[in-house]
Amino acid sequence: MPVIYRNPVTREKATLLETSASTNGAYTYIEVELQPDGGNPIHYHNRFTEEFEPIEGTLGVHYLGKELRLSPGETFKVPVMDNHRFYNPNPEPIVFRARLEPGQPGFENFMAVLFGLVSDGKTFGSNQIPYNPFYAVILLKWGDTQVDNLLFRLLRPLLDVMFSLSRKLNYDKKLIAKYVRHE
Numbered sequence: 626m627p628v629i630y631r632n633p634v635t636r637e638k639a640t641l642l643e644t645s646a647s648t649n650g651a652y653t654y655i656e657v658e659l660q661p662d663g664g665n666p667i668h669y670h671n672r673f674t675e676e677f678e679p680i681e682g683t684l685g686v687h688y689l690g691k692e693l694r695l696s697p698g699e700t701f702k703v704p705v706m707d708n709h710r711f712y713n714p715n716p717e718p719i720v721f722r723a724r725l726e727p728g729q730p731g732f733e734n735f736m737a738v739l740f741g742l743v744s745d746g747k748t749f750g751s752n753q754i755p756y757n758p759f760y761a762v763i764l765l766k767w768g769d770t771q772v773d774n775l776l777f778r779l780l781r782p783l784l785d786v787m788f789s790l791s792r793k794l795n796y797d798k799k800l801i802a803k804y805v806r807h808e
Contacts, residue, residue: 627656628806630740634753636660639736645728653725653733656680664712669705670769673725673732676702677711682719685712695721708773734805735768741804759791763800 628641643654667687677686678700686693686701687710694714695701703709713719725732738760742748748755755761764770766788771777791797 628737630737632740632743632753634743634748634751635663637663637740639740641733641736642722644733645730648728650728652727653729655723655725655736656720657723658718658720659684659711659713660718661713661716665710666772667708667710669708669771669773670703671705671771672769673727673729674702674704675709676700676724676726678722678724680720680722682713682715682717682721684719684721685714686710687712729769731767732769734801735764735770737805738767738800738803739764741800757796759787759794759796760800762787763791763797 630639630641631637632639637660638658640656641653642656643652645651645653648654664685677684677695679695679697681697684695686695686703688701688703689707689709693701711721711723739748739753742755742760743753747757747760755764762784765784
């Protein structure tokens with residue numbers, strides 16, 4: 626049974642169609658409804674590929690400095706470590722699906738907890754960074770969201786220490802218990 630998460634700030638709706646657990650770790654399959662001008666910043670992933678498939682409307686994908694436009698019936702797979710972002714270039718909402726391979730239970734938690742924190746008003750406005758820095762570090766780790774800039778590279782060792790400390794303080798378990806819903 627699909628699990629639906631909503632983000633009241635971006636008005637984004639994400640439906641977890643198939644989880645890593647339900648596919649024996651093969652993939653995670655998500656459907657996203659994205660509002661006009663919605664999207665995410667340029668980033669990359671170390672642990673998984675991401676394949677995009679528009680269902681309704683045209684999906685914009687920025688990939689390695691190039692702008693792609695995908696129509697329903699087309700797919701585009703972003704390899705591990707490649708900079709990319711997705712966005713809605715249309716004046717109306719779009720729907721697309723993303724397949725993460727291998728399955729990503731951490732990303733599933735990332736999505737559920739981020740949308741939950743936003744819904745509870747526990748993030749800074751439109752940038753959606755949690756007030757609690759430990760929560761922010763947990764989300765970065767779970768989402769395997771990497772940013773290729775000097776500041777991020779310099780902060781990486783500190784972020785790793787903060788993640789370890791957040792686990793010792795059981796913040797990860799508390800966030801999962803509060804926000805993650807299962808099929």
